[in-house]
Amino acid sequence: MALNIRQKQADAVVRMLHLNSSPQSTGRGGEDLYKVLILDAATQDVLAPLLRVKDLRRHGVTLHLTLDSNRQPIPDVPAVYFVAPGPHSTARIVADLAASLYDSYHLNFSTQLPRKELEALAEGAAREGSAARVARVHDQYLQYIALEAGLFSLGLPATYVDLNDPSAQDAQIQGAVGLVVERLFCVLASTGTVPIIRCPRGGAAEHVASLLDARIREALHQRGSVFADGAGAAGAGLAASLHRPLLAIFDRNFELSVMLQHAWTYKPLVHDVLGMRLNRVTLAAPGGAPGAGTHVPKTFEVDDSDFFWSAHGREQFPKIAEQVEAELARYRAAVDELNRSAGSNVLDAAADPADLMAGNTKHLMSAINSLPELTERKRSIDKHTNLATHLLGAIKERGLDQYYALEEELTAGKEHVEAVLKHLQGSQGTVTDRLRLALVWLLTCPTAPLEAECERVETALAAAGADVRAWAYARRMRRMNLTGKSQSSAALADGRGVFGGAAQAQLTTLLGSSFGQGLSSLTKGVKNLLAGEQQAAVTVAVEALMEGRPNPDVDGYAYFDPKAPIGSGPRPQGPFKQAIVFMVGGGNFLEAESLQCWASRAQPTPKHVVYGATELLSPETMLEQLSALAVRGGL
Amino acid sequence: MVVLDVTPHFRQLVEQRSTQNGAQASQGQSQQAAQLLRSLAARTAFTKAANEIAHDITALRRFLRVNQYAYAQIGRMSEAEGDRLEGEIGSIVRACSANIQRLHSLLEEGAPAGDGTPDVAAHRAGAVLALSERLGATTAAYDRLRALRRQQEEQLAVLRRRRRAKPPACDGQAAPATASLAVAGGGHVAPSDPAIPGLPPDGHGGSDLRQRGARTPLSPLQAPPSRGFATLGHAEASTVLPSTASQRQQQVLKQRPAESAALHRELVELSGAVAQAEASVREVAGLNQAFSAAVAHQTGQIEALYAEAVRATGHIGAANMQLGKTVAAGKGAQRTLLVFMLLATLGLVFMDWWHS
Numbered sequence: 008m009a010l011n012i013r014q015k016q017a018d019a020v021v022r023m024l025h026l027n028s029s030p031q032s033t034g035r036g037g038e039d040l041y042k043v044l045i046l047d048a049a050t051q052d053v054l055a056p057l058l059r060v061k062d063l064r065r066h067g068v069t070l071h072l073t074l075d076s077n078r079q080p081i082p083d084v085p086a087v088y089f090v091a092p093g094p095h096s097t098a099r100i101v102a103d104l105a106a107s108l109y110d111s112y113h114l115n116f117s118t119q120l121p122r123k124e125l126e127a128l129a130e131g132a133a134r135e136g137s138a139a140r141v142a143r144v145h146d147q148y149l150q151y152i153a154l155e156a157g158l159f160s161l162g163l164p165a166t167y168v169d170l171n172d173p174s175a176q177d178a179q180i181q182g183a184v185g186l187v188v189e190r191l192f193c194v195l196a197s198t199g200t201v202p203i204i205r206c207p208r209g210g211a212a213e214h215v216a217s218l219l220d221a222r223i224r225e226a227l228h229q230r231g232s233v234f235a236d237g238a239g240a241a242g243a244g245l246a247a248s249l250h251r252p253l254l255a256i257f258d259r260n261f262e263l264s265v266m267l268q269h270a271w272t273y274k275p276l277v278h279d280v281l282g283m284r285l286n287r288v289t290l291a292a293p294g295g296a297p298g299a300g301t302h303v304p305k306t307f308e309v310d311d312s313d314f315f316w317s318a319h320g321r322e323q324f325p326k327i328a329e330q331v332e333a334e335l336a337r338y339r340a341a342v343d344e345l346n347r348s349a350g351s352n353v354l355d356a357a358a359d360p361a362d363l364m365a366g367n368t369k370h371l372m373s374a375i376n377s378l379p380e381l382t383e384r385k386r387s388i389d390k391h392t393n394l395a396t397h398l399l400g401a402i403k404e405r406g407l408d409q410y411y412a413l414e415e416e417l418t419a420g421k422e423h424v425e426a427v428l429k430h431l432q433g434s435q436g437t438v439t440d441r442l443r444l445a446l447v448w449l450l451t452c453p454t455a456p457l458e459a460e461c462e463r464v465e466t467a468l469a470a471a472g473a474d475v476r477a478w479a480y481a482r483r484m485r486r487m488n489l490t491g492k493s494q495s496s497a498a499l500a501d502g503r504g505v506f507g508g509a510a511q512a513q514l515t516t517l518l519g520s521s522f523g524q525g526l527s528s529l530t531k532g533v534k535n536l537l538a539g540e541q542q543a544a545v546t547v548a549v550e551a552l553m554e555g556r557p558n559p560d561v562d563g564y565a566y567f568d569p570k571a572p573i574g575s576g577p578r579p580q581g582p583f584k585q586a587i588v589f590m591v592g593g594g595n596f597l598e599a600e601s602l603q604c605w606a607s608r609a610q611p612t613p614k615h616v617v618y619g620a621t622e623l624l625s626p627e628t629m630l631e632q633l634s635a636l637a638v639r640g641g642l
Numbered sequence: 643m644v645v646l647d648v649t650p651h652f653r654q655l656v657e658q659r660s661t662q663n664g665a666q667a668s669q670g671q672s673q674q675a676a677q678l679l680r681s682l683a684a685r686t687a688f689t690k691a692a693n694e695i696a697h698d699i700t701a702l703r704r705f706l707r708v709n710q711y712a713y714a715q716i717g718r719m720s721e722a723e724g725d726r727l728e729g730e731i732g733s734i735v736r737a738c739s740a741n742i743q744r745l746h747s748l749l750e751e752g753a754p755a756g757d758g759t760p761d762v763a764a765h766r767a768g769a770v771l772a773l774s775e776r777l778g779a780t781t782a783a784y785d786r787l788r789a790l791r792r793q794q795e796e797q798l799a800v801l802r803r804r805r806r807a808k809p810p811a812c813d814g815q816a817a818p819a820t821a822s823l824a825v826a827g828g829g830h831v832a833p834s835d836p837a838i839p840g841l842p843p844d845g846h847g848g849s850d851l852r853q854r855g856a857r858t859p860l861s862p863l864q865a866p867p868s869r870g871f872a873t874l875g876h877a878e879a880s881t882v883l884p885s886t887a888s889q890r891q892q893q894v895l896k897q898r899p900a901e902s903a904a905l906h907r908e909l910v911e912l913s914g915a916v917a918q919a920e921a922s923v924r925e926v927a928g929l930n931q932a933f934s935a936a937v938a939h940q941t942g943q944i945e946a947l948y949a950e951a952v953r954a955t956g957h958i959g960a961a962n963m964q965l966g967k968t969v970a971a972g973k974g975a976q977r978t979l980l981v982f983m984l985l986a987t988l989g990l991v992f993m994d995w996w997h998s
Contacts, residue, residue: 019644019645022645023645027645027647040692040693040696041689041692041693041696041765041768041769041772043765061775064768064771064772064775065772065775065776065779067772068768069764069765069766069767069768069769069771069772070761070764070765070768072761078761079759079760079761079762080759080761080762081759081761081762081765083685083686083689084689084765110680119646120648125648125651125652125655126655128652129652129655129656129658129659130655130659132652132656133656133659133660133663134659134663138653138656138660139676141649141652143647143649144647144648144649144651144652145645145646145647145648145649146645146646146648147644147645148644148645148646196644197644199644
C-alpha cells in the first residue's frame, strides 16, 4: 500500500477528536458529541493544513482555543487538549485543572510525554484534587506537518543554522538533533513500519540516523510498540526490503544549489514567489473603498483536494496559463449548457405539454444538483487565475524566465561566468534574484571557480546592492569543498584549519572526515530527463539506493537496520518500492518535485517516494540563513 | 493507528502522589465517582437539548442507512411504502429543524444567568451550527436517494408509455378493430355483462375480445377482426335472440363491446395522464426541496458574511476610537506647542527688554 502520510495523520487526528475511539462508534451518552479543542502554536501548524473549521465542527468541535489564551469555564463540555509536551504545557494544564474550566480533560501530546512531565502533571492534578477530571492521557506521535500525500515538514525553523553554526555549543547541537529525531520518529510511527536507514557517512545526516536507529530500537523493545510489525524477526532480505521502506537521510549541504534555483513549475513557483506556507497563500487583492486604491489581503488554500492544484501542480508555468483558460472555457460551456437546458422557453406546439413539463423539471433538477459542483469548480478556477496573474506579474517584473533558463544552462555546464556577469549587471530581477543566480553558478561549477572570477562576481553583486554575506559563506564552503559539485576529502582536510579551537573540533565531528565523498561521481550522473528538466543530486542518490544493486557511489553510505541485532553488518537488499527521503536542514518543492517525477517514471514499476525536511524553505529564507551563518562564522 | 495510552501510568502516579500527600487509597475511587455525578449534574438544559437533537439526527441517519437500498431501488419497496418512508423522514427532518431553530432562538434571547461568558456563547453557537450542518448533510443524502428513486420511476414510466404508444404487432391489429368497433358502435357495453352469454364474466369480455381480435393478425390475410367480431357477435347474438326486439338488442349488443373498449382506452389514457401529473408534482416537490437546500446554504453563507461584517464593524469601531484618541492627543500637543511658543516669545522679548 502506498505511503500516504497526510491520510494517516488525518485519520489519527479524527480519531483523537472522537476521544480516541472509532468515529463510527456512537458517543457514550452524548459525551462524544461536543467538545472544545485546545491547541498550542506547534499543534496549530499541524492541524492547519489538515482540517478546516467546518471539518472540526463535523467532528463535534464547537470551539477551538489556544493554550495560552485567557479562557473561561465551559462547565458541561469535555476538552480535548492537543499540545506539545513540555513544562509550560504541563503548568497550563494543571492551572486549567485547578480552575475547573471544563467537565473532563482528554490530554493528547504530540510527541512522547517525558516521564518527568508526566510526574509533574500527576503531582499537579493530585495537589489540586482534580485528577478525576483527567479522563485520558495519550501520546499521539503527530508532531509533523503533512502537506501532501507524499510531502511533510517537521516545522523546525533554522535547523540548518543550528547545525552548521561554528559557534554553537554541544548542548545546542544535541538539542537540535534531538528535536529532529523525535519528530522524524513521529513520522515513522505514523507509517507503522520500521524502515531501513541509509545516509551519507559523516555529517548531521549520520548523526540523525544513528540517534533515530537507537530511538526505534528502544521503541521496538517496549511493550505495546508503536510499530505495527513489532520487534519480530527481520525476515528474509529481499522480502523484507520489498515491504519495508527505505529511509534516506541527507544533509542540506549535500546539494545547496537546488534551494536557491529559480523554478519554472507551478508549485515551486507559488512557494518561491508568492510565499506559500502551510498550503496557504496570502495575496494582496484589490479591495476597500472604491477609488481608495487599497489592497485587502486575501488568503487562498491550495492542497490535494483542489483539482487544479493536484492535476497541474507539476506543469511549467506557460502550460498553467493555458490550463486555466481551458478550465474556464469548460466551465462556461457547462454553465451555458445548463442555462440552455433549464431555461429554454421554446414551446413546441406539437409536443405533449406533459412531456414538456417533465423535461423542464428534469433539467431544473439536474441544474440544481450540479450547481454546488460548478460553484466549487468556479471558485477553484478563480483562485488559480488570481495566483497565475500574480505569478505572471512577478515573472515579467523580475524576468524570472531568463533567470531560470540561465540557471538550467549553468547546471548543465553549458554557460560560464560571462553570462552570469552580464545578467548581474543587467536591469532585470531583484537584488535577491541576482544573488541567487551568482550562488547557483558558484555551487554548480563543475570545478572550483577561479578566485578572479569569484572576485568579479562579488564586485558585480556589491554594485547591485546585494548582501554578500551569503555569498561569502557559500564561497568558503565551496573553497573547502564542503558543498558543491566536486568535493574531496583532501580539500576538506585543508579547510579544517579555518575555524580553529572547539568550533573546529565540533565542525569536524559534525561534518566527518569524508563528508561529500562520492558526490562528484553522483553529479556526473545527473541526467536530463526532458528538455529543461534536471534531476536533483538527491534524486540520483535515491535512485541508486532504491535499485538495491551494488553501486560504488552509494555503497559507502551508512546502513542502519533497527530490527537487526546491533553490530550485524548490512544485509543484501533487493530493490525498494517505497522510500522516505529526508533532508536535514531544509528542503523545498523543487527537490520534492524532482523526486516525484523520477518516481512516477521509474522502470520497471513506478516507485513511491515521500519527501520531507526539517522545514520547507523559500530561497529568501535560505539566503537569510546563509547570511546568519556568515555572521556567526565571522565573515 | 499509533497512539500510546499512558492513562494507567498517570493514574498510578496520581495515586502515589496522593498517598504521599496523606490521602487514602479509596479517595481516588470516590473522586472518580464524584466526577461522574458532577458531569451529569453539570449538563445544562441547552446541552441536554442539543444532545437530544444530535441523537435524533443520528437515528435519522441510521434509519436512512438501513432503508437506503430498498428505497433507492424500484421494485424492492412498493410505492405506498416509499411514500410512507418519505413521510416519516420528512416529519423527522421538520421536527429536528424546528428544534434547532428553537435552540437558535434561545441563544439569541441571551444565555441564562451565570453562564453568560463569551466562551460559553461561542461554544453554544458552534453547537447549533454543527447541528444545522449535520442535518443539512443528512437531508442532502436523502435528496440524492430520492432523486435516484425518481429517476428510476421516470424511466419506468417512459418505458410503460412507449409500450402503450407502440403496442406489439398483434395488438396493433386489435386496435383498429376496436377503433372501428367504437366508430361503428359508440355505445356502452359492459364487458362483464352477464346477460351476454358466451362472454366470460368479471371484465374479461372486452379483453378477451381484444385478445381474440389480437389473435387474428397472425395471418394478416385473414378477414379483418371487425368482420370476425361482427360475425362472432352476430353468430352469438343470432343463436340467442328472437326477431325484431331481438334485432334491436343485437344492435345494442354490438355497440356495447365497442363502447367498453373506448371507455377502457379513455381510462387508460386518463391513468397515464394522472401518472404523469403525479411524476411532475413529485419532481416539482423535489425541485422545491433542492431550492430550499440551496437557499439554506446561501443563508448560511450570508450569515457567515454577516458575522464577518459584524466583526469588521467592531474593528472599525475600535479603530475609530483609537483615531479619536490620536486626534485628541494631536490637538492637545498642538495647544501645548502653541503655549510653549508664546511663552518662549514672551520670554525672549522680556530678556531683550531686560538687557536693553
